Amino acid sequence: MPEKTGGGAIYVYNELATTFGETLYCILQFGSTAAGGGDYWAIASWYFGADQTYYSKLESVAPGQSLTGVMTLKNAFTSGSETTYNWKSMFSMLPSTSLNVSILGVLTTAYEALEIFNISGPSGLPPGYTIMGSISLALLDGSHPSEINWIPAMNAAEGFGVEIISNSSMNGAVKIIYSDSVNG
Numbered sequence: 315m316p317e318k319t320g321g322g323a324i325y326v327y328n329e330l331a332t333t334f335g336e337t338l339y340c341i342l343q344f345g346s347t348a349a350g351g352g353d354y355w356a357i358a359s360w361y362f363g364a365d366q367t368y369y370s371k372l373e374s375v376a377p378g379q380s381l382t383g384v385m386t387l388k389n390a391f392t393s394g395s396e397t398t399y400n401w402k403s404m405f406s407m408l409p410s411t412s413l414n415v416s417i418l419g420v421l422t423t424a425y426e427a428l429e430i431f432n433i434s435g436p437s438g439l440p441p442g443y444t445i446m447g448s449i450s451l452a453l454l455d456g457s458h459p460s461e462i463n464w465i466p467a468m469n470a471a472e473g474f475g476v477e478i479i480s481n482s483s484m485n486g487a488v489k490i491i492y493s494d495s496v497n498g
Contacts, residue, residue, distance in 0.1 A: 332419030340383025
């Protein structure tokens with residue numbers, strides 16, 4: 315883990331998004347953000363909409379701690395021609411990270427990602443990688459797609475990015491790589 319981020323932030327997250335920009339996240343962060351934080355790892359649920367940002371309480375976590383981010387469609391209500399979808403995001407076993415949002419869109423696109431702000435190069439990143447495993451995606455009817463079509467992205471110049479381990483929709487896995495000097 316980096317000792318300091320020099321005012322920057324590292325995000326590792328699960329994301330569900332609508333086609334028009336609304337997003338729901340389970341975020342692991344290192345550094346300071348609008349939710350708080352500092353030179354330590356912490357988790358929170360976030361929502362970004364057109365003109366709104368919400369986040370849950372930020373909870374610090376230990377390096378190496380196993381975490382499970384869960385985003386669920388709780389229910390939907392139709393009134394006239396509009397359907398409102400009620401979503402919940404949280405890290406299991408940490409109810410203080412729970413965030414409920416009601417939106418007009420269905421979250422149809424999934425991401426597993428590393429995002430870096432105000433950090434120049436791998437020296438400001440932790441060594442190695444993080445495995446995001448046991449990824450399970452279900453459709454609105456509860457069925458699972460045959461497989462997930464993850465599209466990996468890698469920043470070859472800096473050595474960080476994402477590697478696909480499994481495209482399974484019931485036990486998918488990706489590797490978030492912080493530095494290409496440690497590929498294990």
